[in-house]
Amino acid sequence: MHDDRKLVEARLERVLRERLRPAVHPVSTPLTVEVWTAPGEPVPVAEGLAAPTRPIAPGTPWGAPWGTSWFKVTGTVPAAWAGRTVEAVLDLGFTPRTPGFQCEGLVYRPDGTPVKGLHPRNAYVPVGSPVTGGEQVHWYVEASSNPDLEASGVPFQPTLLGDPATAGDAPQYVLGEMRLAVLDETVWDLVLDLEVLGELMAELPVDGARRWEILRAIGRALDAVDLQDVNGTAAAARDELAGVLAAPAVPAAHRVSAVGHAHIDSAWLWPLRETVRKVARTASNMTALLDADPDFVFAMSQAQQYAWIKEHRPEVYARVKKAVADGRFVPVGGMWVESDTNMPGSEAMARQFVHGKRFFLEEFGVEDSEVWLPDTFGFAAGLPQIIRAAGATRLLTQKISWSRTNSFPHHTFRWEGIDGSRVFTHFPPVDTYNCEVTGAQIAHAARNFKEKGVASRSLAPVGFGDGGGGTTREMVAKAARLRDLEGSATVAWESPAAFFDQAQAEYPEPPVWVGELYLELHRATLTSQAQTKRGNRRSESLLTEAELWAATATVRTGAPYPYEALDRIWKTVLLHQFHDILPGSSIAWVHREARETYARLAGELDGIIGEAQRALAGDASGGTELVFNPAPHARDGVAAGGAAARPALGDTVVPVPRDEGGYVLDNGLLRVVVDARGLVISVYDHAAGREALAPGQAANLLQLHPDLPNQWDAWDVDAFYRNVGTDLTDVTVLRAEGAAVRVERAFGASRVTQLLSVPVDTKRLDLVTEVDWHETERFLKLAFPLDVKADRYASETQFGHVYRPTHQNTSWEWARFEACNHRFVHVGEPGWGVALVNDATYGHDVTREVRTGGDGGTTTTVRASLLRAPRFPDPETDQGVHRFRHALVPGATIGDAVREGHHANLPVRRVTGTAAEVAPLVSVDQDAVVVSATKLADDGSGDLVVRLYEAHGARARATVRVDGADAGRAVLTDLLERPLAAAEPPVRTADGVELALRPFQMVTLRLPRA
Incomplete structure (x- = not known):
């Protein structure tokens, strides 16, 4: 066989590159090109078509970052091309880079109808097949000069091009040739024949007969091509390939x-x-x-x-x-x-x-x-x-x-x-x-x-x-x-x-x-761009409230339900959950706009909530203060989904100084000791007679790690980040401030302020952490080393929680060194556990270590991921002030974790009015069953829709009572609120609807209004 294989493969590559592909368009003629550059943001199509243009020649730089230029392209098909296939080839200045990451265009006719898009692998526009000669070409190209953020060829380098505010106005592209050309379809087909066969040949066994059959056919085809007359001999070359292209696949082929x-x-x-x-x-x-x-x-x-x-x-x-x-x-x-x-x-x-x-x-x-x-x-x-x-x-x-x-x-x-x-x-x-x-x-x-x-x-x-x-x-x-x-x-x-x-x-x-x-x-996407994540969590919580109170106000007072506004806001929030926005992996422009959008939505949703609650509270001059509680569990005398007058809310115990420095907070249920470093060295559960923290270790510990992943800066955190870390124990301020302990620290170019408090009548240590963050390529964690022997832990996810191991027995467990939770993480032994709840963080890690010496117990450490500082694609990621709320809940069951997680994200609101109370629209007699949505049906019928799920991971029976709806006509529906024909009808009673739920089962009830 000699060296025919390598010779033919090398010959094929060169002939395709230098002779055949150029011959696809054997003759061409330039088009006339003019341009108008839109000032600022893109303009409507009609405006672009009507704008005055000026001549522009190939080789001319154009296109500021994120700009739009309208090219007017005109020309006439030569009479000599009659009977042939003709197309335009419009090169906006494309680079060899993949489509989608550089300039692009959309071609329009003068009347504004679109023709097709342009990108570096799709730069042709059909003119006619065949043409008669003399056809007039008149198009407009709306061309976007989107900058290539990796044009240097070195990926993930910090760039200021990701936001118009910092991108400058230097032209990004140089206009290429804009021409009419004859398309030789025979040569085009020959190129595709040879590419397919060459690529197939390269994948076949070297000693296999089929590979050599293809190789010989390619050799004959290349021999048949006269390189001085490619267009005249392409058909003969295709004939040499017809046999190998006609051979059918084996019956067992994939x-x-x-x-x-x-x-x-x-x-x-x-x-x-x-x-x-x-x-x-x-x-x-x-x-x-x-x-x-x-x-x-x-x-x-x-x-x-x-x-x-x-x-x-x-x-x-x-x-x-x-x-x-x-x-x-x-x-x-x-x-x-x-x-x-x-x-x-x-x-x-x-x-x-x-x-x-x-x-x-x-x-x-x-x-x-x-x-x-x-x-x-x-x-x-x-x-x-x-x-x-x-x-x-x-x-x-x-x-x-x-x-x-x-x-x-x-x-x-x-x-x-x-x-x-x-x-x-x-x-x-x-x-x-x-x-x-x-x-x-x-x-x-x-x-x-x-x-x-x-x-x-x-x-x-x-x-x-x-x-x-x-x-x-x-x-x-x-x-x-x-x-x-x-x-x-x-x-x-x-x-x-x-x-x-x-x-x-x-x-x-x-x-x-x-x-x-x-x-x-891509584990770091659970932490990057913290303000985007906070905006998402807050928007979700506000939408839950807005639907609940608007539905309650409609049923109780006849107030109009804001269908259009809620629909629009939901779609905006859902858009921002796209997998490069919410994960924090987009350019600065995207996240700047996301922050602005979330702030606007929060104002609008607060308005919807306030209007509904005022309607429910009655005349504001009445002087009675009602506290509205949207959480799906009752708290502090306020019914879930209802309101009561003048309950005692928000009281916390006063910190008591320690002789050794620091403070003690004790509400009779929980005793928390803060040392002179501002670290929590004891969280004692009085009822259980048990310390929550591991001996000799401190919680509320901020830990700073270097964070330069091997690739994908905003996306990744690699396991080696844990090899080096710094405990932030130096304190600049430690004092009692009202009912809280205030702790301030400085590190690098950043500062952090924390407020630690223990509310009355709760087993909960509340922590508010404010970070003025100015680090680069660092990872900030908040650690809680717990005296709990847990082989697994629970992490909230949609409609329930998932268990993950704390050990690393296998590579599968080791690889989960950073994972996602929603509102809580729970670790426990039989009969006693601890929950860490949050209002806006997702990334976390949980590790375990058996203590050597001493008591030989096990320390399970839960760490919340607070902030990162990657430099690509946004070089200023997370710079600025951030505020986080966490709560440590000793003695917590899963049910406690669920409840406290909701409370941390659905705060109560106070409204003045004449009503003494507002009874819940929906009530459930089983704490394990959580209401995730109370709303009116999307079809505008006025029916009430209630979605519930079993949250503890066990079977549950519950009675759902709905005020103002006809429980006797309740039906189970899918998510689109359509009755489930195959489902067993719910059990309807005089008191409401009885449900028997599997672990984590979610159901949607639709109830006509009474």
């Missing part, structure tokens, strides 16, 4: 269902407003490609992105709606955005499906069964129940393949959540959501597929994503050649539903994975 796709981050290295345009460009391209190829199928998720097209580019939306009606453009996923699934609260995660599914139903009459989350950073254990309650049954994701420690054992399996719900799940073994249908990718999918022998098919999302672009005509052409080709997996365009139908039919009983799908990467 089957790849290709789905056209463009995973578009709703914000990331660009702002929300630019995503609006990215989606329009991509949808324009995809609808054009659907028209050009009858086999192609494209799927797009995220109802928010459809809504953007509808609002901002109605002409594009009309094309999308037609393609959806034809079954070719497939709405998929059923969520408002591809959200993070770790941090959103129970109701927010449910509403992602409510708003997403409702949009698809109302706009397209489509309801899919597939949840589509290819790029989300791990999946909370409560998610399967939510998926099923939304009427979906299947999940697709790819991201778990990014895990750095353990390889997930399945590609097709059933995923079981905390309540026992299961969803059929597929991880595409192609290991990318940006598949380009290369030979290497398709071969990897077949080799990598872990279900060989019991299943034979997988899915591949095909198209440029992240920054958008979607599938290209070259990808479609490659898929056509791989449809049935010997040596390769087969490739066929199919919808996600078609793939899942076939996959389930083929493999009806796949293995089961129980519990969270933890991503062993």
